[in-house]
Amino acid sequence: MLGTVTELDLRLIRVFLTVVEAGGISAAQTALNTTQPTISAQLATLEARVGFRLCERGRGGFSVTPKGTQFIEAARRLLAAAEGFRVEVQHINRKVSGSINIGLLGQIDPVANRKIGQAVARLRARHEGLYFHFTELSSSLLEEKIINGHIDLAIGYFWHRLPSIDYFPLFPETQIAYCAPSHPLFEQVGALTREDVSGFDWVWPSHPLPEMPAPTSIERLTVLTDSMDGAALLILSGQHLGFLPQHYATRHEQLGQLHPLNPDLLRYEVSFHAAVRHSARQRDLVSAFLNELIEIFGSPL
Incomplete structure (x- = not known):
């Protein structure tokens, strides 16, 4: 038996x-x-x-x-x-369950957004019980939320390089200086020099990156904001000059609402990174999503 x-x-x-x-x-x-x-x-x-x-x-x-x-x-x-x-x-x-909390800088390039979506799709194809929670945050809050554990991973640009956070480059973003038709410099746009624009008021990021040299004296940086929409509104008012991501300003250009001051001179490149806490990288799901991002953005945009 x-x-x-x-x-x-x-x-x-x-x-x-x-x-x-x-x-x-x-x-x-x-x-x-x-x-x-x-x-x-x-x-x-x-x-x-x-x-x-x-x-x-x-x-x-x-x-x-x-x-x-x-x-x-x-x-x-x-x-x-x-x-x-x-x-x-x-x-x-195959089907790990759990959730990942992601912090995103607002108004990311649509092409980059599509690739982030591809990373989500790849991971959920293997782990259908996985859920993503996305929160749009200003650049000043991304690192803070990572450190205090409110988010597992952030995608944006960062002016600090904190020792408790790992940073992984994903894609570049081009920022160009613009003005509106009602601004005094509008008739001269296209070939303006740094000296030409230094005597006017500017809207400027609250936490500028090292790649972002100030276009004028600190007295002329009269508005500080981390809101891209807020910066665009101030530029559209005709009272301020300012930098905006090229992909963001394209629609305003097409409508004749904004024009670059000098796209060859008054521009800079910033690098978007994925940022995670050292401890968060130990989580299998966070590490897997990070690896998908790195692999996808390693291919041409």
Whole structure:
């Protein structure tokens, strides 16, 4: 009588069920890809393991015994349970559940946004139980939220390089200086010099990056803001000059609402990074999403 069910027992049970479904040992040879003597030996071994005869076989043909009939039902339930267990374990391994909290700088280039979406899609294709929570934050809040644990990963540009945070470059952004038609310099746009624009008021980021040299004296940086929409409104008012991401200002240019002061001179490039706490990188989900971002942005935009 069986005490424990081994892997060998499972193989022998499958042989027996195949013989039953084929209607005999001879007919099962092709399905099992083995010889009749081998099958007979395997059935005998199984019968020795269970302690009773499962089937009659010989010159009189093949037939299942009454106990064999009961065994067939039990065996099918066993194999179905084993298959269900295998599938469930694979499901556990493939479909990790959990959530990732992401902080994003507002008004990211649509092309870059599409790639971030691709990273999300790739990860959720492997882990359907995974959920993302996206929060739009100003650049001044991204690092703060990372440090205090409110977000797991941030995508933006950062003026600090804090030792407790890892930074991974993703993509560049071009910022260009603009003015509106009502500004006194509008008639001269296109070839203005730094000296030409230094005597006017500017809207300026609250936390400028090292890549962003001030275009005028600090007295002329009369408005400080981390809001891109706020900066655009002030430039559109005709009272201020200011830098905006080129992708953001394109629509205003098409409508004739803004024009670059000198796109070859009054411009700079900033680098967007993914930023994570050292401890957050230990989480499998955060690390997996970070790896997807790095891989996707490693290809041409």
